Amino acid sequence: MFACNGVLRKSDFNVDVFEYSPVPFGLVRYGVAPDHQEVKNVIKQFDQMFERNRNRLRLFCNVKIGRDVTFDELTHGYDAVLLAYGSHKTRQLGIPGSDSKNVISxxxxxxxxxxxxxxxxxxxxxxxxxxxxxxxxxxxxxxxxxxxxxxxxxxxxxxxxxxxxxxxxxxxxxxxxxxxxxxxxxxxxxxxxxxxx
Ligand SMILES: Cc1cc2nc3c(=O)[nH]c(=O)nc-3n(C[C@H](O)[C@H](O)[C@H](O)COP(=O)(O)OP(=O)(O)OC[C@H]3O[C@@H](n4cnc5c(N)ncnc54)[C@H](O)[C@@H]3O)c2cc1C
Structure with a gap:
C-alpha cells in the first residue's frame, strides 16, 4: 500500500491492486495484534488513499495471482507489475517433534x-x-x-x-x-x- 501511494503521488498512472483475501491490507489487518490499534490505524490512511484516487485506483479482492489471473496476463495487460505479496506462510522448525499435536505456528x-x-x-x-x-x-x-x-x-x-x-x-x-x-x-x-x- 505504501508503494501504491508512492506511485500515485509521483505519477499519473492508473493502478489496479489484486488481493487474494476477501479484504485488503494483508498483515496489518491479520498480523498486527488487536490491542495495537495505534498501528492498525494506518488502515485509515489506506482507505483515504483509495477515496482520494477513486478515478484511477481500483482494488480487486478474492483474486489469487497464479490461480485466477496468470502472470502472463499481468505482464501483457499492464506497463509495470509490482509484486508485494508478503511472506505470510508458516515456516516449519523442521526438528523432530515439531509436527506434534498442538504445536501451532x-x-x-x-x-x-x-x-x-x-x-x-x-x-x-x-x-x-x-x-x-x-x-x-x-x-x-x-x-x-x-x-x-x-x-x-x-x-x-x-x-x-x-x-x-x-x-x-x-x-x-x-x-x-x-x-x-x-x-x-x-x-x-x-x-x-x-x-x-
Ligand atoms: C504476527 C505479526 C505481527 C506484526 N506486528 C506488527 C506491528 O505491531 N507493527 C509493525 O509495524 N509491523 C508488524 N508486523 C509486520 C507487518 O505486518 C509486515 O511487515 C507488513 O504487513 C508487510 O507488508 P507486505 O505488504 O510486505 O506484506 P503483507 O502484509 O503480507 O501483504 C501481502 C498481501 O499479498 C497477498 N497475496 C499473497 N499472495 C498473493 C497472490 N498469489 N495473489 C494475490 N494476493 C496475494 C496476501 O493475501 C497479503 O494481503 C507484524 C507481522 C506479523 C506476522
Whole structure:
C-alpha cells in the first residue's frame, strides 16, 4: 500500500491492486495484534488513499495471482507489475517433534485471533504453554493469551467468535524460549514493559 501511494503521488498512472483475501491490507489487518490499534490505524490512511484516487485506483479482492489471473496476463495487460505479496506462510522448525499435536505456528495463531476467514480454531484447553522465539510476535501471543480472560481485549477489534474462545483459556503458565541471552531479544522494550506491568 505504501508503494501504491508512492506511485500515485509521483505519477499519473492508473493502478489496479489484486488481493487474494476477501479484504485488503494483508498483515496489518491479520498480523498486527488487536490491542495495537495505534498501528492498525494506518488502515485509515489506506482507505483515504483509495477515496482520494477513486478515478484511477481500483482494488480487486478474492483474486489469487497464479490461480485466477496468470502472470502472463499481468505482464501483457499492464506497463509495470509490482509484486508485494508478503511472506505470510508458516515456516516449519523442521526438528523432530515439531509436527506434534498442538504445536501451532505463530502466523496461524495470530491469523486465527485476528479473524482470518475459516482459520481452524486452535485447541486452547491447556494450562501450560511454551512459545518458541522471543520477537514481537511472541510477546503479542503471550499478551493475548494472558490478558484475554480479564476482558482486556473487549475494547479491541478482535472478532467476537475468537474472543469467546480466548476469554475461556485456562492458561496458568507461559514460558518464552529464546536461543540467545536477554541482550539479544527481538522485541521492542515498549512491548516488554506492557506485559510486565
Ligand atoms: C504476527 C505479526 C505481527 C506484526 N506486528 C506488527 C506491528 O505491531 N507493527 C509493525 O509495524 N509491523 C508488524 N508486523 C509486520 C507487518 O505486518 C509486515 O511487515 C507488513 O504487513 C508487510 O507488508 P507486505 O505488504 O510486505 O506484506 P503483507 O502484509 O503480507 O501483504 C501481502 C498481501 O499479498 C497477498 N497475496 C499473497 N499472495 C498473493 C497472490 N498469489 N495473489 C494475490 N494476493 C496475494 C496476501 O493475501 C497479503 O494481503 C507484524 C507481522 C506479523 C506476522
Amino acid at each position: 505463530g502466523s496461524d495463531f495470530v491469523g486465527w485471533y485476528n479473524g482470518v476467514p475459516h482459520a481452524p480454531t486452535p485447541d486452547l484447553s491447556a494450562t501450560d504453554v511454551v512459545i518458541v522465539g522471543n520477537g514481537n510476535v511472541a510477546l503479542d501471543c503471550a499478551r493475548v493469551l494472558s490478558t484475554a480472560s480479564s476482558g482486556a481485549l473487549r475494547a479491541t477489534d478482535i472478532p467476537d467468535d475468537r474472543l469467546v474462545v480466548l476469554e475461556k483459556v485456562p492458561i496458568k503458565d507461559i514460558k518464552i524460549l529464546g536461543r540467545r541471552g536477554p541482550e539479544h531479544v527481538g522485541f521492542y522494550f515498549l512491548f516488554c514493559l506492557k506485559i510486565c506491568i
